[in-house]
Amino acid sequence: MKPSPDASGSLAAVAVDRDVEAAGPSRKASAKRPSKYRPSRIREKNHECILAAAEQEFALQGFQGTTIQKIAERAGLPKSNVLYYFSNKQRIYHTLFEDIMQRWNNVFSEIKPEDDPAEALAKFIRVKVELSRTHPIASRLFATEIIQGAPFLKDHLRTNMRDWVRDRAQVIQQWIDAGRMTAVDPVQLIFLIWSSTQHYADFQMQILMVENKAEYEQRDFDHAADFLVGVILRGCGLVPPSVPRA
Amino acid sequence: MKPSPDASGSLAAVAVDRDVEAAGPSRKASAKRPSKYRPSRIREKNHECILAAAEQEFALQGFQGTTIQKIAERAGLPKSNVLYYFSNKQRIYHTLFEDIMQRWNNVFSEIKPEDDPAEALAKFIRVKVELSRTHPIASRLFATEIIQGAPFLKDHLRTNMRDWVRDRAQVIQQWIDAGRMTAVDPVQLIFLIWSSTQHYADFQMQILMVENKAEYEQRDFDHAADFLVGVILRGCGLVPPSVPRA
DNA sequence: GTCTATAGTTTGATAGAC
């Protein structure tokens, strides 16, 4: 869990240079070889391609259903190269979730008892909807993992995520105790926000088919976020901030 | 889509006698052979076992990730027997969804413009939560299919389910037009109820880990349903029916 | 660093003995 120096917002780019411990110590030799372009560039690029391809395949077929062959084809590489960068299938899967959970943690800022409940919850909902829009595949990958019983993420759920929920729930409870919002179960409220926002990524196909659309656009996500902020904040006894409605 | 005479509430029992067209016309001969116990009994029982086992496996691993071998092991039958009852893997998968969609249709009654909005929505939420409690595996199987892009259910989504949503949304819109509830997007409201209720089946593992519980019990589902009814009805400007709260 | 060849399993599905 070393902090990696990623300033990129790209999906796969975050995960570069995670599997280099097997490559040996010769890393600073790049300046000594002018004829070759830096090999780490190729390495990074292939890393990216493989992880992006793997994310799609794993999200579509699950862990067991995904073959290294398919990942290689989608990445445009020979199958052997995939196994050169990642020693086996599990390692690819693990690397993906390290990145996803790290990004997840980075996105969600703290909430404090002195914050305005309406503002804080609205921001939480909007950030989650935005995450569904920008990283739908990661969301589906996470969902598949949980549906299948979280064989790889169980530990993370019962440690990091439990603490995360407990902290937020405590703040919400303080808002309730201070009479600043309706008394609702804070943990259930977090579940409600999770489920309703993730739905736009995980069940996108159902939404598209039912709404008879080819793809979900920015304005559709904005509309969904406005709806959710309105209903949930009203459901918590919080006056929603002025929401433009057609 | 022939209506089958099932009065059973069991998961797999609904699907019995779906694959018999390959068995030949000799069905009423049971009375003529007193020495043998009726063969259709064995057939039914094995059908049930295979479908129940397949539901678990497909929900856990997806279509590609599931092997006939695993289904057979869980059903306690040799692999060849599974392929005797169902000619191939796709046929098992299709049969499961025929049953699931049929049960889904049977459970959800119509809503009418003259109904009370609060009562109707509360009932809808509670029925869906109850479905998550009684049929979690079917819910996860459905979720997996949608997440993977609904390769088998796409047609159903864009016909039956689209009509279903359109009808309900129209009624909700009439409630809004009559000033009986807050103006919210009816289709989004249906999505919200779907996602928030299914969450208790699909993401059960996450909920259990976060709440530090071994299993979700009846009272937990009741609590979740109470919470959802409270927040969503309040979010729609409907006074919730008196909900007992600890 | 890249890629071919292949070992060693496991898969979906079939044929046929009982």
Place this chain on the structure above:
DNA sequence: GTCTATCAAACTATAGAC
């Protein structure tokens, strides 16, 4: 109706040529 034997194909992973 049940089950053993088996096939061709596809899979993960490794060894080693270039």
